[in-house]
Amino acid sequence: MAGNIWIVAEAWRGQVSEITFELLALGREVAGQAGVPLEAVLLGSNARELAQKLGAADTVLYADNAALADPVPENAAAALAQLIKERQPAAVLVPLTNLSVDVGVVLAAQLNVPFLNYCKNLKADGGNLTATCVLYGGKMEATVTASAKPAIIGILPGARSVEQGRSDKAAAITDVAVTLAAPKVHFKKYLDPETADVDITQKDFLVAVGRGIQTKDNLELAEDLAASLGGAVCGSRPVIDQGWLGLSRQVGKSGMLVKPKLYVMLGISGAPEHVEGMKSSQCIIAVNTDAAAPIFNVAHYGVVGDALEVAPALTEKIKARKG
Numbered sequence: 001m002a003g004n005i006w007i008v009a010e011a012w013r014g015q016v017s018e019i020t021f022e023l024l025a026l027g028r029e030v031a032g033q034a035g036v037p038l039e040a041v042l043l044g045s046n047a048r049e050l051a052q053k054l055g056a057a058d059t060v061l062y063a064d065n066a067a068l069a070d071p072v073p074e075n076a077a078a079a080l081a082q083l084i085k086e087r088q089p090a091a092v093l094v095p096l097t098n099l100s101v102d103v104g105v106v107l108a109a110q111l112n113v114p115f116l117n118y119c120k121n122l123k124a125d126g127g128n129l130t131a132t133c134v135l136y137g138g139k140m141e142a143t144v145t146a147s148a149k150p151a152i153i154g155i156l157p158g159a160r161s162v163e164q165g166r167s168d169k170a171a172a173i174t175d176v177a178v179t180l181a182a183p184k185v186h187f188k189k190y191l192d193p194e195t196a197d198v199d200i201t202q203k204d205f206l207v208a209v210g211r212g213i214q215t216k217d218n219l220e221l222a223e224d225l226a227a228s229l230g231g232a233v234c235g236s237r238p239v240i241d242q243g244w245l246g247l248s249r250q251v252g253k254s255g256m257l258v259k260p261k262l263y264v265m266l267g268i269s270g271a272p273e274h275v276e277g278m279k280s281s282q283c284i285i286a287v288n289t290d291a292a293a294p295i296f297n298v299a300h301y302g303v304v305g306d307a308l309e310v311a312p313a314l315t316e317k318i319k320a321r322k323g
């Protein structure tokens, strides 16, 4: 394969983001298959010391420019486009996080090449780069072969483990210069997410409520069940969207990733976007009035019944057991 494999490193508030190490791990595999070097590209302002942490790459290209201090996709894409034209990599792996999600799109548009998006895997095979891309929130997967050079590829979080991409090796850093025009977009401020009253990612027992709980008042049934288990209540997106629970309690694609010992689901259908956030729970119990609800394909135990009746009955049984 002609050209190196690049990963775009993401840094935020003085730290290298975890996804950067995931990309380094995946990039290392792909570069090995292709028999070419792996390079990390770090864009920033006074951030050179962060490049030291990218030792899993053969080299790190560090571009320092005041316009790269804040996460403005247009500036990052313009800097990357310059470097790509100069150095001709074979592929550029871009993180799909809230901070970087727009960089790959703008970059591909600037270079007039296709953007392979939502990729969870990538391999190099006989000179071709083949990506596994997720469609429709995980309902379908497409195998796509990159047709242009460079291939711009958006990589989903979790493609590889963070640990695989960490290295104690000293990074070989090359300083590179980029010239950026006055930006049209200005970063104003970052809004921190609301502080969680309860960290649901740390709970062993979770009772999750969905639209099937029907009214805010019925949440009390879930609170009682969670209290009897010594756990907390969380929910599916419609429950959070209605304001019945805070955003920090949302489980799923646009919420939290949880792995409790026990996940009890009251009136949740089992949409892929919810399942994405809880499928690794050790024991899943679903209560749903609809015997054909998709959640019964995921749950270890299922009750076809009314959550408003099953939840209090369970609470009573648990209390009786505990004496």
Ligand SMILES: Cc1cc2nc3c(=O)[nH]c(=O)nc-3n(C[C@H](O)[C@H](O)[C@H](O)COP(=O)(O)OP(=O)(O)OC[C@H]3O[C@@H](n4cnc5c(N)ncnc54)[C@H](O)[C@@H]3O)c2cc1C
Residues within 6 Å of the ligand: 137, 209, 210, 211, 212, 213, 235, 236, 237, 238, 239, 250, 251, 252, 253, 254, 255, 256, 266, 267, 268, 269, 270, 271, 272, 273, 274, 277, 287, 288, 289, 290, 293, 305, 306, 307, 308
């Ligand atoms: C980009 C994107 C991101 C998303 N992110 C998330 C996310 O992070 N988390 C998330 O949860 N969703 C997310 N969604 C929404 C997701 O697609 C579903 O719409 C949502 O998960 C459905 O929530 P639900 O199961 O509570 O509601 P529904 O799908 O409406 O299901 C309600 C269920 O309750 C059952 N029911 C009704 N009455 C009772 C009763 N009395 N007792 C027992 N069962 C009863 C019904 O049979 C039904 O199965 C996202 C969607 C998109 C497009």
